[in-house]
Amino acid sequence: MTLVLILNIFVKVESYLLIKFILGSLGVIIGLSIFLSGIDLSISKIGTMMGDFLARFDKISKVLIFGLFLGFIISMAEPDLIILSNEVSLALCLNSWLIVAIISAGVGFMISLGLYRIFKEISISKLMWIVYLIIFGLMAITDNISHAIAFDASGATTGAMTTPFIIALGLGVANLKGEHGEENSFGLVGMASAGPILAALLMSLFTQIGQIEIASHEEGSIIISGIINASLAILPLSLVFFTMNHKYFKMEKDEFKEILLGLIYTYFGLILFLISVEAGFMDLARVFGESLRDYKILPLIGFILGLLVVLAEPAVAVLAEQVEDVTGGSIPKRNILKALSIGVALAVMLAVIRIKTNAFSLWMVIVPGFLLSLIISRKVPQLFVGIAFDSGGVASGPMTATFILAFCQGVAGNVADGFGVISFVAMMPVLTIMIMGYLYKGRN
Structure with a gap:
């Protein structure tokens, strides 16, 4: 909010917009706080229980099918993806929930593959090499805007809802894998984030992208849209949990009530967040x-x-605390925060330069960035590889998917050319943590 008031010195905006923004900011803060409290009470716990349940399947085929299903329904509930899909639907002339479904299918597929990796103890760096070579191949036959949408979808999918659930799911499965449990618990979020790229690139082969001017929304439609989107997001996961609890988990009353309360918090927090974002925050x-x-x-x-x-x-x-714990304090939290801040700052700056420079294509940064990360991944402990790819979705959270995305769309003057900023932001933490892992290895 302070940053906006400073920018207002350079650009005098109308008072009603500033008031809407302040109210929207308060709504975003309160809504996100309620939402995250609900996540802690419910989604993380559900994810752990689902992971434990998956690990007890006697056939790997059952794990893969159930993992695909879980990945799909949790991605459908991700608020960052809902926001991005509303913007992408204007450019692709597709229903926003069809886009969410396609992207979520990609997430489900890669979570299924990630769970297979944990069970078979396959090196994550080898698997990521294969996945990203396929992605680079698809990029060669698709256009620049498709690249931007695909990598933006990747960053938006692994957000506040999906990330804690997937981490808990991976931990629940990996804990039953013995001595390699800690190492295998990381990387599932990174695997999941590759799914939207594959799905969106394939989707772009069958759609026509247009240059859509930014349009305003009516307040009444925003409220109704927020309620509908939150309902469609939370209901599938809740129904799956209630069904599984009735048949398998059979939780104690007090524990069940706590999770139910958490789901209610998550639902109403998501409604407030979505309404606040559209009503004044992004405008x-x-x-x-x-x-x-x-x-x-x-x-x-x-x-x-x-x-x-x-x-x-x-x-x-x-994430900063997680890396500090893993390295035993060798890489302090403050150093991680500084590195990520500089990395994301460079990412947003590059996104702005790309919009303003016709000859500057997204692939010129994304391909070398991920390629360098993959090369370093062969030279660092696999634990860091998992953390690095997981971190790609961390920085590209609610603030990036709302304020930064909308700012870049304003710079571009249309919806389509504003895409790409989330992809830059999602790439930089991967590279940053890889470099940290390389330096950490050199010191030990």
Whole structure:
């Protein structure tokens, strides 16, 4: 909010927009807080129980089918993906929930493959090499906007809802794998984040992308849309949990009530978050982008936005603590936060430069960035490889999927050319953690 007031010195926006933004910001903060509280009470616990349940299947085929199903329904509930799909639907002229379903199918497929990797103890770096070579092949036959949408979908999918569930799911399965449990527990989020790229690139082969101007929304439709989207997101997972609890888990009353309360928190927090984002939060970001698009210091503004916004992402602090614990304090939390801040700042700056430069294509950064990460992955402990690919979805959370995306769309002047920023933000933490892992290995 402070950052917006500083930007308002350069761009004088109308008072009603500023008021809408302040109210929207409060709604986002309160909604996200309620949502995340609900996640802790319910989704993480459900994910762990599902992981334990999966690990007890006697046939790997059952694990793969159930993993595919779980990945699909949890991705359908991801708020970042819902927001992005509403923007992508304008460019692709497709129903937003059809886009969510296609992307979620990709997530489900890769979670299924990731669970297979855990059971067979396959090296994650080898598997990621194969997956990304296929992705690079599909990029060769698709256009730049398709690349941007695909990698943006990857970053948006592994957000506040999906990430804790997938981590808990992977931990539940990996804990029963003995001495390699800790190492195998990481990487499932990274595998899941590759699914949307594959799904979106395949989807783009059968759709026509247009240049759609940014349109405003009516307040009444935003409220109704928020309620409908939250209901469609939470209901499938809740029904699966209730069914499985009745047949298999048979939880104690008090524990069941706690999870039920968590699901209610998650539902109402998601409604408030989605309404607040559309009602005022993203509108002002677009206005700033439109007003600042001709400023020579625009890349610097993008750098500062990235530097500050990443620190507001809920999962960034969690990742920093996770790496500090794994390295026994050799890589302090503050150093990780600094590195991620600089990395994301550079990512937003590059996204702005790409929009303003016709000859600057997304693949010129994404392909070398992931290729370098894959090369380093062969030289660092596999634990770091898993953490690095998991971290790709951490920085590209609710703040990036809302304010930064809308700002870049404002700079571009249309919906389609504004895509790509989430992909840059999702790539940088992968590379940053890989480099940290390489340095950590060199010191030991």
